[in-house]
Amino acid sequence: MQSYEFGLYVFMLAAFLGFELVKRVSPLLHTPLMSLSNAISAIAVVGAILITSEKDATTLTRVLGFIAVVCASLNVVAGYLITDRMLRMFRKREPEKK
Amino acid sequence: MIENVLPAIYLLASAGFILAVKWMSHPATARRGVIIGEIGMLLAVIGTLLQPEVAEYRWVLVGIAIGSAIGAPLAYLMPMTAVPQLIALSHAFGALASALIGTAEFYKGVIPLGFPMGALVLETLLGFLTTTASIIAFAKLQELMPTRPLTFKGQNVVSLSMLTAAVVIGGWMVAAPAPVWAFPVFVGLALLFGIMLVMPIGGADMPTVIALLNSYAGVAAAAMGFVLNNRLLIIAGALNGSAGLILSIIMCKAMNRSFTNVLFGAFGQLTAAVAGTTAQRPVRSATPDEAASILDSARTVIVIPGYGMAVAQAQHKIRELYDALTKRGIEVKFAIHPVAGRMPGHMNVLLAEADIPYDKLLEMDEINGDFPNTDVALVIGANDVVNPLARTDKTSPIYGTPILDADRARTVMVIKRSMSPGFAGIDNELYYMNNTLMLFGDAKNFVAGIVKELAGSH
Numbered sequence: 001m002q003s004y005e006f007g008l009y010v011f012m013l014a015a016f017l018g019f020e021l022v023k024r025v026s027p028l029l030h031t032p033l034m035s036l037s038n039a040i041s042a043i044a045v046v047g048a049i050l051i052t053s054e055k056d057a058t059t060l061t062r063v064l065g066f067i068a069v070v071c072a073s074l075n076v077v078a079g080y081l082i083t084d085r086m087l088r089m090f091r092k093r094e095p096e097k098k
Numbered sequence: 099m100i101e102n103v104l105p106a107i108y109l110l111a112s113a114g115f116i117l118a119v120k121w122m123s124h125p126a127t128a129r130r131g132v133i134i135g136e137i138g139m140l141l142a143v144i145g146t147l148l149q150p151e152v153a154e155y156r157w158v159l160v161g162i163a164i165g166s167a168i169g170a171p172l173a174y175l176m177p178m179t180a181v182p183q184l185i186a187l188s189h190a191f192g193a194l195a196s197a198l199i200g201t202a203e204f205y206k207g208v209i210p211l212g213f214p215m216g217a218l219v220l221e222t223l224l225g226f227l228t229t230t231a232s233i234i235a236f237a238k239l240q241e242l243m244p245t246r247p248l249t250f251k252g253q254n255v256v257s258l259s260m261l262t263a264a265v266v267i268g269g270w271m272v273a274a275p276a277p278v279w280a281f282p283v284f285v286g287l288a289l290l291f292g293i294m295l296v297m298p299i300g301g302a303d304m305p306t307v308i309a310l311l312n313s314y315a316g317v318a319a320a321a322m323g324f325v326l327n328n329r330l331l332i333i334a335g336a337l338n339g340s341a342g343l344i345l346s347i348i349m350c351k352a353m354n355r356s357f358t359n360v361l362f363g364a365f366g367q368l369t370a371a372v373a374g375t376t377a378q379r380p381v382r383s384a385t386p387d388e389a390a391s392i393l394d395s396a397r398t399v400i401v402i403p404g405y406g407m408a409v410a411q412a413q414h415k416i417r418e419l420y421d422a423l424t425k426r427g428i429e430v431k432f433a434i435h436p437v438a439g440r441m442p443g444h445m446n447v448l449l450a451e452a453d454i455p456y457d458k459l460l461e462m463d464e465i466n467g468d469f470p471n472t473d474v475a476l477v478i479g480a481n482d483v484v485n486p487l488a489r490t491d492k493t494s495p496i497y498g499t500p501i502l503d504a505d506r507a508r509t510v511m512v513i514k515r516s517m518s519p520g521f522a523g524i525d526n527e528l529y530y531m532n533n534t535l536m537l538f539g540d541a542k543n544f545v546a547g548i549v550k551e552l553a554g555s556h
Contacts, residue, residue, distance in 0.1 A: 004213050007324055007332050014333045017116060018340030025123040030345065031443035033122050034309055035185050036135060037341045040115055041315040042192045043139070043334040045162075047199040047322045049146045052161065055153035064202040066157045068195040073165030074172075075192035076139055081173035082184055083132050086447050 032086045039079025045072035107145035108330040114138025115334050119341060142330055178451055179408040182444065183239035186308050189315060190232035196318040197225025197285075203325055204281055211272060217324035219268040223288045224318035228311050230292030235308055238301050245301030257294040260287050305437065306349045313342025349437065381517070384535040386547030389511055392535075394552060396473035396509075398429045400465065402502055403445045404438050406479015406514065410541035413452035416478065419545050420454055422552045431458055433465045433475075433502050435483035466503050475507035477528075479514065479541045485526045494524065510534040513544045 025033050051057070052065030118135030121127040143162075146152065169188070176184045200222035209215050237243045264287035270276050271284070299307055320335025322328075384392075393399060401420075407413060423430050432454065438445045446459055469475060477484055484504040487494040504510055505528050512529060514536065529536060537544055 003327060004324060007327070007329065010329055010332050011320055011323075011336045014116075014336035015340040018119065018337040019344050021116075021119045021123060021337075022341045022344045025345075026125065029122060029125060029128060029443060030348070031181065031447060032128060033119075033341070034305075034312060034345060035181070036118060036122050036132060037312050037316070037338050037345075038185050038189055038192065039139070040118070040135060040334055041189070041312060041319055041338045042195070043115075043142060043331055043338075044192060044195040044199060044319050044322060045139075046142055046146045046328065046331055047319075047326055048161070048195055049143070049152065049158050050149070050326060050328075051199050051202045052157050053147075053152040053154045055151075057154070058206075060205055061202040062154075062157065064198045064205075066161050068198040068202070069158055069161030070165040070168075071191040071198070072195035073162045074169040075165075075188050075195065077166045077169030078173045078184070078188040079192075080132060080136050080139070081170060082181060082188070083135075084129075085173065086178075086181065087129050087132060 032083050035079060035083040035086065039076060039083060042072050042075035042079055045069065045076055048072045101150075104145055104148060107141050107148070111138045111141035111145060112330055112333045114141060115337055119337060142334075145330075177411070178448060179411065180240070181447070182305065182308065182439075183236045186232045186236040186239060186304075186311075189308065189311055190229050190236065193225050193228035193232060193311070193315045193318065195225075196315065196322055197222055197229060197288075199322060200225055200318075200325070201281075201285070209325065211274065214325055216272045217321045219271055219284075221318045221321035221325060222285065223264060223268060224314045224321070226285055226288035227292035227295065228314045228318065230289045231296045231307070232292075232311055234293055234296040235304055235311070238296070238299075239304055247298045247300045249298045253294070253298055257291060260291045260294060264288055264291060306346045309342050309346035309349060311342075313339050313346065316340075316342055379530050381529050381536045382534065384511070384537055386537070386544060387551045389535070389537055389544075390548045390551035392509060392511065393423060393428070393474060393476070393548065394426065396428055398431075398468075398472045399423060399474045399476060400431050400433050400468065400472050400504075400507065402433045402435070402438075402475060402477045402480050402484060402504055403449065404435075404478065404480025404483060405444075406481075406541050408439055408444065408448055408479070410479065410543075412478060412541035412545055413448045413454075415542050415545040415549060416449070417452040417454055418549045419552075420458075422549055431460055431465065431468070433462065433504075434459050435462055435480070435502050436500075438480055438483050462500060462502055469503045469506040472507040473509060475504040475510045477504055477510065477512040477514075478545070481514070481526055482524075484528055485524070487524070487527050490527075496524065504528060505531060505534075508533065511537055513537045513539065513541050515540060 022033065048065055048068035051061055052069050057065065114134050115138045118131045118138060121131030121134065172184065200218050203209055203218055204222070209218050238245050264284055267280050267284045271280055296307060316335045316338025320332050320339060323331030323335055401416065403416070407416065420430050432449060434445050449459060482496060484502050485496060486501070486505045488496045488499040488501045491497055510528060510531065510533055512534060516538065517529065528534060
């Protein structure tokens with residue numbers, strides 16, 4: 001039980017950190033931020049890899065895990081690329097600003 | 099040796115995600131934020147592949163290759179206007195991954211009852227409902243289905259009983275070994291509830307919903323962290339869960355709406371009652387050359403872009419208009435409503451794509467005081483965000499929503515395809531005012547027409 005308790009503390013601290021960090025985001029960056037957090041939620045890929053790669057996995061868990069790996073890595077790649085694509089447009093203009 | 103390195107890799111990956119969110123909060127460091135986020139994700143994947151229990155690489159690598167091969171073209175080929183629905187779609191996949199992992203863990207049958215099973219139930223419930231909810235959000239934004247709220251009598255009762263049933267079955271699975279049918283029924287209820295959650299929500303509220311779904315996916319990932327006893331998942335999931343939640347709260351505030359209102363479709367039902375009351379009323383319309391001459395004699399112009407600009411891809415033509423007017427010494431500014439378009443910042447991204455200078459894009463609070471001293475307010479494809487009813491009509495469903503005071507400008511010109519109402523489904527008083535000119539047409543073509551007239555008159 002102790003490991004769950006520890007996990008809950010980690011969860012709580014990270015959640016408060018998220019609140020504090022995002023509270024200050026300028027509205028200009030809301031959409032890129034949403035897309036970044038979309039990419040981060042693809043961290044599920046870690047779980048997908050662990051399930052799929054088990055030595056004595058049954059066919060069912062292997063298949064489910066494999067689909068999960070495909071979905072999660074699609075989410076990772078699409079999430080980061082969209083964010084990057086959006087931000088590149090912001091940067092192009094920065095020299096003009098100065 | 100490797101056992102000592104692995105926790106360090108995960109620790110660095112966690113730090114990467116935290117820095118990514120932190121750096122994302124400022125335009126100057128945002129790019130750095132994405133890069134550190136990518137590094138974090140790469141470390142997470144490498145750290146996982148190096149785990150001693152990872153025995154079968156083949157399927158994992160094939161899966162990653164397939165996922166990347168679909169994800170990359172998706173992100174690059176979709177037009178920038180489609181970003182909101184693209185995020186929704188990408189989201190559906192991420193949530194599905196969480197849900198399937200939960201399912202696989204369940205059928206392995208090694209998860210103890212009590213807390214671990216509770217985390218698994220939460221992960222699976224949120225995963226599946228976020229999947230279908232995101233797909234519906236995608237379909238609405240892509241206009242594959244009607245964007246207006248779809249409601250029926252007793253909808254809230256039906257949705258809530260579905261959720262209750264899912265929670266009861268989930269609770270049963272946590273407390274005691276449940277019969278074989280319990281898990282599939284639980285999954286079915288979660289999938290259906292996801293659909294019911296988004297169906298009654300209008301397209302205008304979709305950004306809030308996507309941010310909220312983002313939050314659910316984060317919590318699902320954190321729950322998975324508890325099931326697998328993986329702290330990296332807990333940290334990334336919690337970060338994401340709270341980031342999504344606060345983003346949707348910020349957006350709700352911008353629209354002066356409450357969460358419960360958005361989620362239970364009260365908006366949609368009110369709208370239906372109001373929409374029927376407006377008969378045909380006279381409006382004044384103008385042609386591109388008339389619009390051009392009005393703009394030519396103005397000293398100050400405020401452009402108010404909306405979703406119509408995004409649909410028509412008019413941003414580059416607007417840049418040309420901006421150049422033409424600025425060259426004549428006319429001061430041109432852009433008024434950006436926090437929820438213009440389909441996502442906060444949607445207009446900023448598009449205008450940035452067309453290279454319109456940063457400091458000309460002003461937010462609602464900064465610019466609203468300028469309208470009474472403005473010669474022309476040019477509304478391009480925006481509707482509900484400039485509806486004066488929000489200030490004056492207490493019975494209007496959008497009453498109290500902060501709007502851009504375009505009606506206070508000396509002349510208002512509205513480029514619009516037709517008189518049809520916007521996403522809120524209500525008529526716009528602005529169009530019937532004496533100082534308003536309606537410019538009917540596609541935003542891109544009409545602006546091009548004005549630019550041509552301006553060039554010709556010189």
